[in-house]
Amino acid sequence: MAKGQEQAAPDAVMTRIGQVVILHHAGDREEARHRFLQLWSEIGEDGDPLHRCTLAHYMADAQDDPADELAWDLRALTAAEELTDDRLAAHEGALAVRALYPSLHLNLAADYVKLGRSGAARTHLRRARGAAQALADDPYGDGVRAAIHRLELRLGEDGASGEGVWGPPRQRP
Incomplete structure (x- = not known):
């Protein structure tokens, strides 16, 4: 019992x-x-x-x-x-926690972008990308990978400084 x-x-x-x-x-x-x-x-x-x-x-x-x-x-x-x-x-x-790593690092990258710390954002974005390899090919995994890609594009669009107007990654309908 x-x-x-x-x-x-x-x-x-x-x-x-x-x-x-x-x-x-x-x-x-x-x-x-x-x-x-x-x-x-x-x-x-x-x-x-x-x-x-x-x-x-x-x-x-x-x-x-x-x-x-x-x-x-x-x-x-x-x-x-x-x-x-x-x-x-x-x-x-608890193995589901390992599946959170891509999202955890993506969230940290987004936080650092909001705070104007593009170097730290890029570091966590690389970690998110690396951890995303362990995600399943399902809606959750696809969504996280898409959000990582959007943030990568956004940081690339903003140039080396990573500055500019940024909003959280949004999922398309």
Whole structure:
């Protein structure tokens, strides 16, 4: 019975994160940030890396300030990097975190573009491109690869400085 309870707890946390994501997608950014912060305090800075990665990845999207968005995206990447092979084996479904690497690096590249740091943006864009090779040929993988390509084109259009007006990559209908 204890094993079942241990497995239910991670699912419960992921479910709660998903519920807040739905709230955010419904347009209530402020309430989503508030609930994400509550969950973050429950999980803790040293909590389960899978939970921290997932939560920080979504919390970044709920930020209004690009510097805050960058800080949360960096937390997500740090947590993902803490998932060692032994740790991954202990988590059912944690291999999905590896599939987040292209998105994590893409988000960091976009954050750095917003902050006018084109060198850092290009570094993370290269990392996103390298990690994207592990993505499946499915709608998620196709979408991430397309977003990487759009940001690569945008940085190329802006010249060596990477400056200019930029918006987040958008998916075509």
